[in-house]
Each structure stands twice: as C-alpha cells, then as structure tokens.
Amino acid sequence: xxxxxxxxxxxxxxxxxxxxxxxxxxxxxxxxxxxxxxxxxxxxxxxxxxxxxxxxxxxxxxxxxxxxxxxxxxxxxxxxxxxxxxxxxxxxxxxxxxxxxxxxxxxxxxxxxxxxxxxxxxxxxxxxxxxxxxxxxxxxxxxxxxxxxxxxxxxxxxxxxxxxxxxxxxxxxxxxxxxxxxxxxxxxxxxxxxxxxxxxxxxxxxxxxxxxxxxxxxxxxxxxxxxxxxxxxxxxxxxxxxxxxxxxxxxxxxxxxxxxxxxxxxxxxxxxxxxxxxxxxxxxxxxxxxxxxxxxxxxxxxxxxxxxxxxxxxxxxxxxxxxxxxxxxxxxxxxxxxxxxxxxxxxxxxxxxxxxxxxxxxxxxxxxxxxxxxxxxxxxxxxxxxxxxxxxxxxxxxxxxxxxxxxxxxxxxxxxxxxxxxxxxxxxxxxxxxxxxxxxxxxxxxxxxxxxxxx
Numbered sequence: 001x002x003x004x005x006x007x008x009x010x011x012x013x014x015x016x017x018x019x020x021x022x023x024x025x026x027x028x029x030x031x032x033x034x035x036x037x038x039x040x041x042x043x044x045x046x047x048x049x050x051x052x053x054x055x056x057x058x059x060x061x062x063x064x065x066x067x068x069x070x071x072x073x074x075x076x077x078x079x080x081x082x083x084x085x086x087x088x089x090x091x092x093x094x095x096x097x098x099x100x101x102x103x104x105x106x107x108x109x110x111x112x113x114x115x116x117x118x119x120x121x122x123x124x125x126x127x128x129x130x131x132x133x134x135x136x137x138x139x140x141x142x143x144x145x146x147x148x149x150x151x152x153x154x155x156x157x158x159x160x161x162x163x164x165x166x167x168x169x170x171x172x173x174x175x176x177x178x179x180x181x182x183x184x185x186x187x188x189x190x191x192x193x194x195x196x197x198x199x200x201x202x203x204x205x206x207x208x209x210x211x212x213x214x215x216x217x218x219x220x221x222x223x224x225x226x227x228x229x230x231x232x233x234x235x236x237x238x239x240x241x242x243x244x245x246x247x248x249x250x251x252x253x254x255x256x257x258x259x260x261x262x263x264x265x266x267x268x269x270x271x272x273x274x275x276x277x278x279x280x281x282x283x284x285x286x287x288x289x290x291x292x293x294x295x296x297x298x299x300x301x302x303x304x305x306x307x308x309x310x311x312x313x314x315x316x317x318x319x320x321x322x323x324x325x326x327x328x329x330x331x332x333x334x335x336x337x338x339x340x341x342x343x344x345x346x347x348x349x350x351x352x353x354x355x356x357x358x359x360x361x362x363x364x365x366x367x368x369x370x371x372x373x374x375x376x377x378x379x380x381x382x383x384x385x386x387x388x389x390x391x392x393x394x395x396x397x398x399x400x401x402x403x404x405x406x407x408x409x410x411x412x413x414x415x416x417x418x419x420x421x422x423x424x425x426x427x428x429x430x431x432x433x434x435x436x437x438x439x440x441x442x443x444x445x446x447x448x449x450x451x452x453x454x455x
Contacts, residue, residue, distance in 0.1 A: 020220040021064075021213040023187035024178075029073050032066055033178050033212070034170040039070075045165055052078055054114065056135050056142035058150045058159065061167025064211030067145040071116045080114040080141060081105055087122030092130050099134035106139045113140050120144035121153030128155040135161050169210020176205045178212050179219055189223040194232045200239035207243050218243035260286065261296060264339070269304050273343035280339050281332075290331050294320040297338055308348035308428030315341050346428025354421040361419070371416045373399050409440050411447030 026032045029039060029049055038045040048054050054074070059067045075082040083098050102113035117123070117131070134140030135158065142162060146153055150164055170178075179201055182188040196219070208215040219234070222242040226232040260283045267275035283293060298316040305312035319338035323331040402410035424434040 019217060020182060020189065021216040024182045024185045024216065025069050026073060027076060029070075029077075032069060032073060034174040035066055035070075035167050038165050038167065044163075049074055049077070052080075054078065054080070054141050054143075056140075056144075056162040058120070058142075058144045058146065058154055058162045058164045059167060060146050060148070060150045060164065062169050062210060063147055064208075064213035064215075065167040065169060066212070067167060068118060071118075071143050071145065074143065075114060075116070078114055080112045083113055083115050085115065085117045087117060087119035087127075090117075090123075090127070092127050095127060095130040096133075099130065099140055102134055103137060103139040112138070114143060115140045116143045116145070118145050119147070121146040121148040121150075125155055128158050132158050132161070170212050171210070172202070172205040175208060175210070175212050175215050176201050179204055179215060182216060182219060189220065191223055191227055191232050194223055194226070194234065196234045197236060197239075199236040200234045203236055203239045204243055214243070257288070260288070261292075264293075265296060265300055265304075268300060268339065268343040269347065271343055271347065273340040276339050276343045277336055280335055284328070284332055284335070290323050290328060290335065291320075293335060294323055297335075297342060300342060303352045304347055304349055305342065305345050305428075306348045306351035306430070307433055308346035308350075308425065308430045310429065312342055312345050346430070348425045348427055348430045350422060350424050350430065353423070358419075358421050368415060368417055371413050373412050374414060407443065409443050411444050413448075 029046065032039055037043065040046065045057075059070065061067055081102070083102070085095060085098060098113075098115060102115065105111050105113060115131075115134070120128075123131070131140070131142060132155070135142050142158075144150075144154065144158075144162070150159060154162075179196065183191075183194060183196060200222075204215045204218055208218065218239070219242075222234045222238045223232070225238065225242070226234065260279055264276055264279040264283065267279055280293070284290070294316070298313070298320060301312040301316040315338055319334050322334045326334065400410060400412050402408055405411075422437070424430040424437060426434055
C-alpha cells in the first residue's frame with residue numbers, strides 16, 4: 001500500500017490492535033529473555049549479530065520461544081535489507097522474485113538481503129530449491145524459522161549451507177519475568193493498577209510449557225476480564241480459568257509424534273516403568289491414537305523382550321484387543337498395565353537379532369538349498385525314481401523323525417551350512433532356553449561328528 005497522509009494513523013491503530021505478545025515483543029537482543037546458550041555473552045549467534053557478520057541460519061525450536069522475536073531484533077540492527085516470506089503462503093514465483101530483487105540490490109549497492117522465512121519446514125522441496133539459488137550466490141542471508149527438526153524438515157543442500165541454532169522452551173523464571181514486564185510496558189496490558197498475584201503468575205509460567213506467547217495471551221485474557229474493576233487483580237482462580245490446562249504441542253506427522261513414541265519405547269527398553277507411563281500419558285493427553293500405541297507395544301514385546309518372557313507378546317496382543325473393545329478413556333488403564341509390565345519384564349533382543357541376521361543372509365548371501373533329507377516327501381519320491389526306475393540319491397539318507405529318539409532331538413542337517421542366528425541371553429526364561437539349547441547343539445554336534453567318522 002502506497003504511503004499517504006493517513007499511513008501513520010493506520011500503522012498506529014494496527015499496533016494498538018495487535019496481541020499483547022506482539023506489543024511487548026523485545027526490540028533488541030538484550031531485551032530477549034532466555035536462550036542464553038545462543039544469545040548469552042560470548043555465544044556464537046550473539047557475536048555474529050553484534051558484528052553484523054550474519055550468515056544463513058536455521059533457528060529451530062518449539063512455538064513461543066523467541067524465533068520471530070530474534071528475527072525482528074536482527075532486522076532492526078543489521079545493515080542488510082530485510083525481506084520476509086512465510087512457508088505456508090509464499091510460492092516459488094514469489095521466492096524467485098525476492099531472490100532476483102536481492103541479487104539486483106547487491107549488484108547496484110553492494111547491500112545484502114536478510115530473508116526471514118517463517119515456518120520454513122512448510123516449503124515444498126522445489127520451493128526450498130528456489131531459496132538455494134540465492135543462498136549459494138550469496139545475495140541472500142537466509143533466516144529460516146521452524147518448529148520441526150531441521151534435519152528432516154529442511155532440504156539437505158540448504159541445511160549444509162546454513163548454521164543451525166536450536167531454541168529451547170523458556171523456563172518458568174524467564175516467563176514470569178516477561179509477564180511482570182508486560183504489566184509496566186508502555187504497550188503492555190494498559191492497566192496501571194493491575195495486580196498479578198504471585199501464584200497466578202507462577203501458574204501462567206508453569207502451565208504454558210515454555211511458550212511465552214501463550215502465557216502472555218492468557219495474561220491478556222485475564223487482564224481484560226478485570227479491566228473495569230475498581231481494584232483489578234488477577235488471582236490464581238482467574239489465571240486457571242484463562243489458562244485452563246496445558247495444550248501439548250502435537251502433530252501426528254511432526255517431530256513430537258515420533259519423539260514421544262521414541263521416548264516411550266526407550267523408557268520401556270531401559271526398564272523404567274515410571275518414565276514409560278509418563279510418556280504414555282503424554283501421548284494420550286496429546287490425542288495420540290491408542291491403536292498406534294498398541295502396535296508399538298506389540299512390536300516392542302517381540303523385539304526387546306522376546307523369549308526372555310513370552311508373556312510379553314501375549315500381554316501386548318491382549319492389550320490391543322481390549323483397547324479396541326473398550327475405547328478411551330478406560331483404555332488408559334489397559335495401556336498402563338501393559339506398558340508397566342513390558343517395562344519391568346526381562347529383556348532380550350536375541351529373537352530379533354536372529355531374524356535380522358537371517359534376513360540379511362537370505363537377501364544378500366548365497367542361496368542355501370533345502371537339504372534333500374528334509375524336502376517334501378512327494379518331491380523325495382519323485383526324485384528317487386528315474387525314468388528307468390533306478391533309485392536316485394540313494395546315499396542321501398532318509399528323514400529322521402525326532403520323536404523316535406529318546407531325547408526327541410533331531411540330529412540331521414536342517415540347513416546344510418554352519419550358521420548361528422539365535423543366541424539366547426541369560427535373562428528371564430531365556431536363561432533356561434540357553435541352557436537347553438546348549439545341550440541340543442552339543443548332541444547335534446556329536447551326531448555330526450559320528451556321521452563324519454562313519455563315512
């Protein structure tokens with residue numbers, strides 16, 4: 001929109017209508033709260049900003065941790081021109097136009113362009129490739145903000161040309177400081193006599209889960225509710241009403257989905273039922289499909305427990321069936337029972353390792369033919385009778401029925417090559433299996449030696 005006589009008035013009105021989180025947004029690096037590992041004295045990112053020696057970067061972190069605030073603070077102090085784009089709304093054509101404009105500016109005035117791309121993970125790969133042209137040429141300094149893991153969300157070529165900084169959720173003390181600032185900020189809540197009780201402030205800081213924008217929005221809601229009061233005060237009860245429970249960050253296709261599932265599995269694998277049941281609760285509160293959890297539990301029961309406790313798979317399957325029949329919220333009880341059982345069960349991945357090794361050999365190794373003594377009986381009869389009636393492979397021996405032996409152990413060759421895939425541990429039931437299997441393998445080895453001596 002072209003500048004005119006009324007432009008300042010329109011800007012002022014828009015600024016007043018902006019949410020509290022925007023109105024009190026820090027304008028300088030020193031005003032930014034938190035992220036000391038990136039912005040503290042002597043930190044790399046702070047040094048680059050102070051010396052105006054910026055290079056392309058990807059800033060990753062949860063919502064409300066200061067990524068956009070940092071971009072605006074950099075824009076206010078850099079000598080570079082500033083341009084903006086959004087991953088959800090900016091197309092390839094517009095990105096190319098921005099890059100061409102930056103290249104022209106660099107050629108005409110030697111001024112580089114800082115291009116801030118919010119939610120860069122939402123750009124398709126061809127859109128990210130368009131950005132790559134400007135980054136490679138040096139006409140654009142990219143500032144990409146993302147709530148996703150940049151390793152997955154950003155194209156490798158773009159990622160390799162950028163420095164990655166990771167922002168963390170703000171701690172409660174930092175958020176409380178921001179809330180107190182908002183009470184006295186010139187563009188803050190705008191109620192000079194407003195009192196924010198300590199327990200109410202602590203509630204905002206705790207329940208927002210490190211998202212300062214959410215804490216400020218809740219404070220604004222509570223403040224507006226008492227704006228007309230003679231003695232405006234935000235109490236704990238009002239704070240709870242304004243921020244009633246946490247809203248976990250969760251995207252079924254995003255990082256949090258996989259991070260929580262990984263945390264659940266690793267906690268059970270590490271035999272920590274307390275951690276496991278917490279991550280289960282996080283998944284359920286976040287709205288995860290209980291059937292997805294059941295699938296993971298069934299896989300875990302075989303992969304990480306196996307024959308150390310065969311009841312694990314039975315429990316997981318029973319859990320799956322019960323969850324399907326019962327549904328939420330009662331299904332949480334069934335899932336909790338299963339998760340805690342799997343966490344404390346004896347662990348073994350021997351069965352999993354056995355199939356992984358065997359699959360590798362079946363795919364990539366030399367094909368092992370089925371030994372003649374154990375092929376299908378119909379095939380054995382067909383092979384043993386030639387066209388002229390002469391028995392074939394008569395020296396191949398006959399199939400030995402293990403139940404005819406006193407010990408019930410088969411001593412013939414069932415594979416034909418020497419392989420050891422299943423290596424049971426000494427944990428749980430597998431300890432007994434290991435002892436039994438050692439005897440079986442000794443008997444079979446002795447039989448092979450005797451057969452060799454006889455031949």
